Amino acid sequence: MKLELQGITKRFGSLVANDHIDLVVEPGQVHSLLGENGAGKSTLMNVLYGLYEPTEGRILVNGEPVSFNGPGDAMAAGIGMVHQHFMLVPVFTVAENVALGNEATKAGGMLNLNQTRAKIKQISDQYGFDVDPDAVIEDLPVGVQQRVEIIKALVRDAEVLILDEPTAVLTPKETDELLAIIAQLKSDGKSIVFISHKLREVKQVSDIITVIRRGKVVGDADPMASTTELASMMVGRAVSLTLDKAPAQPGEATFRIEDLTVHAPNGQRVVDGLSLEIRRGEILAVAGVQGNGQTELTEAILGLQDHTAGSITLEGQELLGRSVKDIIRAGVGFVPEDRSVEGLVGPFSVAENLILNRYDQPPFAKGLAMKPSLIEQNAQEKIGEFDVRTQSAHAAAGTLSGGNQQKVVMARELSRPLKLFIASQPTRGVDVGSIEFLHKRIVAERDGGTPVMIVSTELDEVLELADRIAVLYRGRLMGIVPGKTSRDALGLMMAGMPAEEALGHEEQLGTDRESGEQ
């Protein structure tokens, strides 16, 4: 199926999110969209999927103009979309989710689950998805849930599949599996529209790359171009993809965790006897595959976990048992892993979100009165400093693009004197230019003497930022190793091997390699 977008313009009030965009998606091709945060990629895809009506322009399928009044029309025309936040009912099975809303699987008003199961099995076998139609969604890993979303589109005979930042939430292994699935869909004649901020994977997977800047197409890029070339085409200036950071000058350890245990509601130990300390002026990165206790660890520090034992002290003061507000007031800056749920209040303005941790304190409030002019001034400063692309300081934070929402959270948390800075997935969904800035900002916080804890499932980010690396596996610490530890050794630790063994294994491999070369 050939898909054409002609002169698509989408305005939100005075903001032009898409400005006369032309795009042709050929059958059997992976067509990537590359662009800074707020460039208009998701908006364009929402137009294509019938979620937004374009202000101007038209869509053609196989040369015929079509008009979509909603995703149902787009699906009927052969267009499927996998959103970043999956649209699945967690307590339903795979088959129930796939059958929902699909008229073709209804007979006499009833869902025909047997027919759906058979179809899922056929697609799963054809593409090697390995998905059980009777599994309950909430029991499945994120990567498999994503495949269910792809199956949902394929069951509805999608010929074009839109994947909006599909790898942002995947482990490296799941990412490789998804890229293999994309290659297979392509060889089957399907087209994929792929959006990602990870340039290496864009290069790996794309047949054609279209670059969008501030709502306009600036041109096509060659997938053979270097990541540096792609980055500068996207941002419109030279971008450094490696962080230039001086060695840490650590001071005393002011943050200590001793024998911390966190129990999940079902009694399972999700953090198990963990001890570590972070010194002033150093970055400790916590690495691990998602779901190995990282979330519970950071939440316990913030006072968001109930069933905890052990001790967490900041400058000698116990944090465990104190309220979240108290802990934040004690000087803890916190960037949660899921910005849209825990980091921001979507309907509040950008300016309000930038003072969520200080709205009742000077200089933003005096007694019961808030100080609108100072709140506004603060917003203007932070929007400029962190390059938040927003229509104004009064726009609802929920209308910002994903990467710009992340910048608002980072800006807020890094805008007051801190005694500890914790950031989970600090640059998730952020473009390369802004990653460069945010990483520098985190290092500046370190160099100002703050102990910093970064939790990231991105090994690149861990290796870029860390002075020391703590690896978590099933809630236990596999060890704390230097920031320059090899990927191989970290990989072994992330799979459950204690540090001494993993590092020994590395040395052994090194010796073998050397002797092999002789």
Ligand SMILES: Nc1ncnc2c1ncn2[C@@H]1O[C@H](COP(=O)(O)OP(=O)(O)OP(=O)(O)O)[C@@H](O)[C@H]1O
């Ligand atoms: N519903 C909306 N109301 C108002 N403005 C919106 C709305 N949706 C998007 N925008 C604005 O449109 C612009 C483009 O946003 P979009 O989400 O398309 O960017 P993006 O390229 O996908 O960015 P990212 O890489 O951060 O996801 C942004 O300035 C955003 O604030």
